[in-house]
Amino acid sequence: MTTTTQQQPPANAVAKDAHWASTLERLRSRQRPTATLRICDDQAAKDALALAQYEQRTTVRTHEGDTSPEAKKALKTADTAVAKAQQAVDDASIVLTFRALERTTLDALKREHKPTEEQAEDGYEFNVDTFGPALVSAANTDGMTEDQAREFLETWADAEAGALFQAAWGVQLESRLDLGKG
Numbered sequence: 001m002t003t004t005t006q007q008q009p010p011a012n013a014v015a016k017d018a019h020w021a022s023t024l025e026r027l028r029s030r031q032r033p034t035a036t037l038r039i040c041d042d043q044a045a046k047d048a049l050a051l052a053q054y055e056q057r058t059t060v061r062t063h064e065g066d067t068s069p070e071a072k073k074a075l076k077t078a079d080t081a082v083a084k085a086q087q088a089v090d091d092a093s094i095v096l097t098f099r100a101l102e103r104t105t106l107d108a109l110k111r112e113h114k115p116t117e118e119q120a121e122d123g124y125e126f127n128v129d130t131f132g133p134a135l136v137s138a139a140n141t142d143g144m145t146e147d148q149a150r151e152f153l154e155t156w157a158d159a160e161a162g163a164l165f166q167a168a169w170g171v172q173l174e175s176r177l178d179l180g181k182g
Contacts (some may be wrong), residue, residue, distance in 0.1 A: 032100040033174040034141070037167040039160075042092035049085040056082050096164075098139040098171045106172055109134055132165050139168040 040046055056078040063071035101109070113131040115124040136149035153161045 032102070033171050033176060034097055034099045035167050035171040035174070037096045037098070037163060038093050039096070040089055040093040042089070045085070045088045045092045049089050052081040052085040096144070096167065097141045098168045099141050100171045100174060101139055105138070109138060136164060136168040139171060
């Protein structure tokens with residue numbers, strides 16, 4: 001069993017930044033990045049949303065600079081139509097959520113799925129055939145099992161399977177840091 005001891009910040013750091021303890025607490029309590037994959041098979045709902053958005057853009061262009069009651073009403077009607085169409089798409093959609101793994105967990109997962117000799121020669125750091133389902137399952141917050149992830153990755157259309165893997169992999173690479181201009 002490993003125990004972690006929290007060390008006090010160096011005195012010079014505290015002297016430079018009287019709020020270091022607060023900053024340190026914020027750093028330790030950060031949440032890992034999350035990403036969602038939205039799946040909507042209702043083409044009619046997606047088409048209705050696209051049409052409502054088109055009509056909204058047209059209405060905005062038509063009434064640009066117009067502050068008349070008629071213009072305001074037309075804009076409100078267009079906004080309402082988009083909101084209603086978006087709600088229909090949302091209701092018809094399946095949303096899967098993925099969270100970045102802790103770095104040690106991701107590294108262990110890669111080690112568990114070592115590349116084949118041929119894959120290693122091609123520069124892969126993990127087995128592309130077995131790592132995908134394991135990663136999708138591990139990163140998914142909805143409870144997707146590795147067998148279910150494998151099923152989807154093997155049976156969905158190539159682009160959709162790619163999007164599923166990318167949602168799980170992409171969140172591992174997400175950075176919310178800004179190095180500034182120095």
